[in-house]
Structure formats: C-alpha cells, structure tokens
Amino acid sequence: MKIQIINGPNLNLLGLREPEVYGKERFEDYFDKLKKEYPHVELMYFQSNVEGELINKLHEIGFSFSGIILNAGGYTHTSVAIADAISGIKSPVIEVHISNIYAREEYRHVSLTGKNCKGVLTGFGMDGYRLAIEALLKLV
Numbered sequence: 001m002k003i004q005i006i007n008g009p010n011l012n013l014l015g016l017r018e019p020e021v022y023g024k025e026r027f028e029d030y031f032d033k034l035k036k037e038y039p040h041v042e043l044m045y046f047q048s049n050v051e052g053e054l055i056n057k058l059h060e061i062g063f064s065f066s067g068i069i070l071n072a073g074g075y076t077h078t079s080v081a082i083a084d085a086i087s088g089i090k091s092p093v094i095e096v097h098i099s100n101i102y103a104r105e106e107y108r109h110v111s112l113t114g115k116n117c118k119g120v121l122t123g124f125g126m127d128g129y130r131l132a133i134e135a136l137l138k139l140v
Contacts (some may be wrong), residue, residue, distance in 0.1 A: 001040070001041050001042065001066045001067075001137070001140060002041075002042040002044065002064075002065045002066050003041055003042070003043055003044070003065065003066055003067045003068070003069065003133060003136055004044045004045075004046065004057070004061050004065050004067075004068050004069070005031070005043065005044065005045045005046070005068075005069045005071075005129060006046050006047070006054060006057055006058070006068060006069070006070045006071070006072075007027060007045075007046070007047040007048075007071045007073070008047075008048065008049070008054055008070075008071060008072040008073035008074070008075050008076075009048075009049040009050075009073045009074055009075065010049065010073055010074070011027060011047055011071060011073055012027075012047050012049065014026055014027045014030075014098075015027070015029075021098075021099050022098050022099065023098070023125055023126060025126060027045075027047070027126075028045075030126045030129070031043070031045050034129060034130060034133065037130070038133060041133065041137070043133075051075055051079055051081060051082065054072065054075065054082060054085075055081055055082060055085045058070075058082070058085040058086060058089055058093075059085060059088075059089065061091065062085075062088070062089025062090060062091045063089060063090050063091065064091070065091045066091065066136065066140050067091055067092050067093070067094065067136035067139065067140070068089075068091050068092070068093045068094070069093075069094050069096055069129055069132040069133070069136070070086070070093050070094070070095055070096065070113070070117070071095070071096045071097060071098070071129075072095070072113055075113070076095070076097070076101070076108075076111050076112065076113050076114070077107060077108055077110055077111065077112060078112065079112060079113065080112060082112075082113050083112045083113045083115070083116050086113055086116040086117060087116040092117075092118040092136065092139055093116070093117045093118060094117060094118055094119050094120070094121065094132040094135055094136060095111065095113055095114050095117040095119070095120040095121070095122075096120075096121045096122075096128040096129055096132050097120075097121070097122040097123065097128065098124075098125055098126060098128060099122070099123060100122050100123025101122050101123075102122065102123075103123065118135075118139065119132075119135060121135075
C-alpha cells in the first residue's frame with residue numbers, strides 16, 4: 001500500500017508559524033513517527049508552496065497510489081484548479097486541516113477542494129494525518 005501526503009503553502013513552517021494554531025512540532029518529525037507507526041505502509045511526503053506543483057503531484061500519483069492525504073493550506077479555499085485535479089484522478093483523497101477551519105475566519109469555512117475528496121478531517125491537529133491513514137486503510 002502506498003500513501004502520499006501532500007502539504008500545501010506555508011506548511012513547511014509547521015513548528016515555527018503560529019504555534020498556538022498549528023502546534024510546535026515540525027511536520028518532518030511527525031512524519032517520522034507516522035512511518036514508525038505504519039511500517040507496512042509505504043508513506044511518502046511532498047510539500048510545495050506552488051499551486052501548479054501540487055496539481056502536478058496529484059496528476060503524477062493519482063492513478064497509481066492507494067490513497068492521498070492532502071492539506072492544501074490556503075488553496076483549499078481558493079483553488080478551483082486543485083479541486084479539478086482531485087476530481088480527475090482515481091486515487092481516493094482525504095483532505096486534512098490541522099486547525100478547525102470552521103472555528104476560524106469566515107472565508108476559511110468554504111472548502112473548494114473538499115467536495116471532490118472521499119472525506120475531510122479538520123481540527124484534530126497533526127493527528128488528522130494519522131486518522132486519514134486509518135480511513136484509507138479501511139477503504140482499500
């Protein structure tokens with residue numbers, strides 16, 4: 001089983017940026033924990049601040065991976081192009097948000113990408129990624 005985690009803009013700053021919202025842990029450290037917890041799953045990680053690179057990654061793996069976990073960051077609320085990329089691929093996508101987007105600014109309450117995903121997890125902190133892995137394991 002192969003699962004790709006894709007993080008969008010500003011998520012390379014996890015552990016540094018707004019720790020009161022996103023926590024103090026770097027994603028790379030959390031990812032190492034996930035790999036240890038799921039040794040039977042081939043977990044891969046990609047992060048980009050560039051919309052087109054996120055779309056290219058979805059196209060690249062979207063027909064061959066068992067599942068995709070996507071945190072598109074701010075693009076969640078603005079990118080029709082990423083939403084279209086998700087709808088055009090076969091691999092199931094689970095959208096994850098570290099913070100509860102519904103408890104934040106009103107413009108964050110709308111996810112353009114979520115409607116094309118198998119499910120959405122929001123507000124569980126970094127543990128949302130683990131919950132998404134568990135969901136994907138049940139789908140396959």
